[in-house]
Amino acid sequence: MATQSTILLVEDNPDDERLAVRALRRAKITAEILIARNGEEALTTLFNANCLPIVMLLDLKLPKIDGLDVLKAVRANEKTRLLPVVILTSSSEERDIIASYDLGANSYVRKPIEFDRFTEAVGQLAIYWTGINEPINPER
Template sequence: MTQLKSILLVEDNPDDEALTLRALRRNNLKNEIIVARNGQEALDVLSEIAVLPCVVLLDLKLPKIPGLEVLRRIRAHERWRVLPVVLLTSSKEERDIAEGYGLGANSYVCKPVDFQQFTTAVSQLGLYWAVINEPAP
């Protein structure tokens, strides 16, 4: 049986973290969810784990190292280059969207303000990246 890969959630807001974890668990995903609460912690986690996660859910506005810089470093690192990264953020700024995709984000998802829409969006993200998507070798 294939080992389930983890999901790396990079989120500094405790409320958004709790909602995201709840939404991912709502679909009975059995994947381990690793939480990093700032950009440096996210890079440290990626450096230390043996098996890369199936996806990184990355906020933009993070302490220590901002999300776009984390994405830049992920894409510059040989081992992490093809790691799926979804920018999951409240920013709808065109500049952030353009830069995110320019740096190689696989997807850009604005966090809906409505609780039900938020949980639905995160549930669908989790299902897609953890179950449906066929990862790069």
């Protein structure tokens, strides 16, 4: 069940999932971490949630429904349209960056290949979205 102190990580690569969760814990993020391993799971989780997560970290290259289509569906739905979405992907393709921002992504972060840089990037993202950013009131 999502709560306002939840992070939704949408990641199909088990290694990247483990690294991201480890990075979140290393950054002392206490938020619950929900995992969706494909786009369909992500949308089901969001659309069935009583309370939306504080942020969604979304990979682009996903099975079933790709990340750009997930983002499009999130922005088209009244319940989820204002949910902060951070694209966290290995793609540095200019067309993916442009499409992500065109569809309403709040941020686009390319996954660093090096372990230390990856954990630092994910940790900083989580600190920002869970501790610095002012979230939308969940009662909206």
